[in-house]
Amino acid sequence: MPDVFRKRQPAAPPAALAAEAAGLAWLAAAGGVAVCPVLEVAEDHLLLERVAEVAPTAAAAEDFGRALARTHAAGAPRFGAGPPGAEAAWIAVLDLPLSDRALPWGAFYAELRLRPYLRAARDADALGAEDARALEEVCTRLVDGDVPGADVAPARLHGDLWSGNVLWSARGAVLIDPAAHGGHPETDLAMLALFGLPHLDRVLAAYAEAADLPPGWRRRVPLHQLHPLLVHTVLFGGGYAGQAVRAAREVLAW
Template structure:
């Protein structure tokens, strides 16, 4: 019998969002996800992933599989998993979802940057001057003045930092998603934010399996801006400098 573990959730919202996200990602038949065995009042019963050291071959397979997950798509930018009612969660924070069609730039500005910009500013983690730099990115997005918008929404993990990629004997396994419809470059930028083993092999394999738009590497700071703002809200001003640098690099595009 496979080993299991109970991931405890004190609140039903994050528990249900995580379960819905894992099921939706699994349905893409791309990257493996940690299977949800049961949704319980006290959390999620999951299959335990026995970790191994990542290899270059596993990293390349992950890149190809991630391209398939993204290609499974979503109904719209900001769409939640189909069996999730309402907004999602990223870490301990609510993650807004859209209720109708919208372009990616407007979605990213209004649903991914501004809510966390306001929260970071209100908590005193961003100065007024720093907040203006991030707001300038939002204004350029709303004016469709930044390159690289996708033609269709991808099926994103949404919180794809290295700690949410587990390496098993059968390859990469994803955990703890903030799944939604979005820009494929967002997941790729998140992988680079805190360092992933063999990242260059992951990206090369992804690029062989999917078409990346010209200049995608220059847009990494734009896509890292959301998680950096989330970290600023959660952990304080120590992340504010990184967020503002990402905003300034974006404004230089």
């Protein structure tokens, strides 16, 4: 019997645990990065195999970059598609809108990843009117198709790929806590950079070699960080609002 971890999430809807399990299964099916095995799905908990963590190495980081490229390349039916069997999704305790429409990436990102959290941040007085206008202008440009790097096929994203959701085992990186959906591959990469990851330069270099990243992807990092920054603004306010606005103004300066 493997060592196990029982995960409860009292602040989230019960369906969020089933969606998490579906996301882990979908990511595992890609044959890329390993995910934490789910042993049991119940209404009030997930039973997961505990990951025995070790210190990450440069070699493990490079393996992770190549494996993440394979996960992304497994694709998704459309931008905003959820894992099979998941009718809704969450990021932390917030709703993560899914889509059954074939939207171009710019419209998907603006309408389903930025504007819902922009509205919530304004309603919570975490963003002032002038700052919100900068973010809204980014959304307008996205909908109009006036941003570079938008012409990509939907990738199979982890969706909440900050460093805390990457565990390092003796066999390499293991992913936990996804908000899995179809999206732009650079979004996962940008989130890895947002909160720091050991050997991130090795991860990105190996990913770029395996996936043949298009030119200018590093410049687009602030654009792809807008979603997690707005999520954190809604959840925590404070400095995250300022970071989101700075990222938006950097995008508008292109």
